[in-house]
Amino acid sequence: MTDAEPPIETGKTPADWDGVADLLNVVFHDVRNDEARELNRATYEPARSLLVRDRGVVVAHAGAFTRELTVPGAVLSAGHVTQVGVAPTHRRRGLLTRLMRKQLQDIRAGGESIAVLWASESAIYPRFGYGMAAQRLTMEIDTRSVGLPPGGEPRLRMGEAGPLHEALVGVYDRLRAGRPGWSSRDARWWRRLLDDPPAQRHGAAARHAVLYEDADGVAGYALYRARNHWDNWSPRGQVQVDEVAAGTPEAYAQLWRFLLTIDLTRTTSYQNGTVDEPLQHLVADPRALHTQVLDGLWVRVVDVGAALAARRYATPVDVVLEVTDPLLGENAGRWRLTGDGTGAACARTADPADLSCGIADLGAVFLGGPGLSALAAAGRVRELRPGAVAAAGPAFGWHRAPASIEVF
CATH class of the missing domain: 3.40.630.30 (Gcn5-related N-acetyltransferase (GNAT))
Structure with a gap:
């Protein structure tokens, strides 16, 4: 300085x-x-x-x-x-x-060992080693043409979000451990999420919560608000969905049936869906969802050895990575990663590298989103041993796409 x-x-x-x-x-x-x-x-x-x-x-x-x-x-x-x-x-x-x-x-x-953020402008943070780790699916749904399969008798309960806080926390905490991209929420964060000052509603009504209950208790919830609008002939209100969390397929389907059939509304918007959002496979007309894929969470690996050893891998992996990191020299060099679904280890090595990549590329694959093969095809990950991408790539994936459920 x-x-x-x-x-x-x-x-x-x-x-x-x-x-x-x-x-x-x-x-x-x-x-x-x-x-x-x-x-x-x-x-x-x-x-x-x-x-x-x-x-x-x-x-x-x-x-x-x-x-x-x-x-x-x-x-x-x-x-x-x-x-x-x-x-x-x-x-x-x-x-x-x-x-x-x-x-x-x-x-x-x-x-x-990692940092995570939402980017105001997506060109800024790759300069500092952040990789786009979780994309989000936005939807502007035409509810009159989307088409929903028939469902059973709904078991729903709704009210203002604040009084239903305990039930929401219970569902979220049960699901969070299995959903890459979800963050912990203590009492301060739930208050920040659920407090609903009128100045932040941008013309919409107060936020509501709807719970789905089965024989075991509350199995899912949705947070939403509605915006009133009429033209000269009919109502054209909009439902704005903030969050959907469901522990069973039935809970998920019933919550979306509710959100897509609210009286006096014609469209439903959702900004934080996942790229593998089940709704795309539930409706009769996926085009009526009007989907768009945008960036969500950006991840920065700040300690290569600790971060890669901490997560689990979808298939067995044994690969030597040559990593560059202009900002944190401690991360630069060769690392041998071995692991599977039960555990992993990552340590420095003098062995020849199988793959070379920048630190942002490790961030991009860290949550199981973009694959190594896609980054290799883009020229960002370089294969130093023939077949290394095909061998290691599946290990970095996961059975669910990472979610960008909450802006912080």
């Missing part, structure tokens, strides 16, 4: 959130909302907040949340990176690069 470079500070108290929030309002062009600001203060972690100030004003920031992330066959502590921004007056000065490098070093030093 030169004398001209302002220092990177660590947040000291929750009061630092006000300066951070002011910066984020400017960077993301948001109107100040005091109710939302106080709600977000509860999850702000000063000790993980990296700030740059100019004459006392926060002009750059990168934060992180301490949460767990489900990965194939395991649940890991992961730095949930968030609230990243640089003031328009301080761009092109290297502040973002300095913050990202410092944050990755801190995450590694704190014992977390």
Whole structure:
């Protein structure tokens, strides 16, 4: 750091959130909302907040949340990176690069082997070693033509989301361990998720929860809200689905039958589906779902040995990887990965490499989403031993696509 470079500070108290929030309002062009600001203060972690100030004003920031992330066959502590921004007056000065490098070093030093984020712009974070690990399926559904198979007698109960909190937590926690891409939620996170200030509804009604119950109790839920709209002849309301969590095929089907048949509505939108979303195979007319695939979670491997040893593998694997990492030199070099569905080990080796890749490529395959073969076809993973991609590729997959269920 030169004398001209302002220092990177660590947040000291929750009061630092006000300066951070002011910066984020400017960077993301948001109107100040005091109710939302106080709600977000509860999850702000000063000790993980990296700030740059100019004459006392926060002009750059990168934060992180301490949460767990489900990965194939395991649940890991992961730095949930968030609230990243640089003031328009301080761009092109290297502040973002300095913050990202410092944050990755801190995450590694704190014992977390991976970081995860949502990208405001998808071109930014590959520069810092993040790979697109989970895509999301968005749907703008024409409910009048989508076509649903007949179902049995629905066993549904609905109400405002807050009072049904305990039931929602029970379902989510049961399912989370098996769904790569889902993050842990403590009481603060459930409050942030379920609190429903009118200023954040953007003209829609209050959020509701609907529960599906079977003989064993609550087996699934959906969170949604509706927007009222009429033209000159008929109602054209919209259902906006926030989240669907179902532990059985029957629960899943009944919840979607409910969401797609609400009176006075004509469309249903869902922004956080998975690329293997079962609804695509449940409806009569998949084209009426009007799907689009976008990026969701981005993963950064900050400790190659620990991260690759922590997850599980769909098929047995024994491969030597030559890894490059310009920001964290500790990750660079050759690593032998051995593992299967019961355990794994990853350690440095002097053996010849089978595959070479950048650190972002390891992040891309870490949750079992994009395959090694796709990255190899794109020229990002290079095969050094003939047949290595075909041999190792299936191991990095998983039986369910990773999900991007929640923006943080």
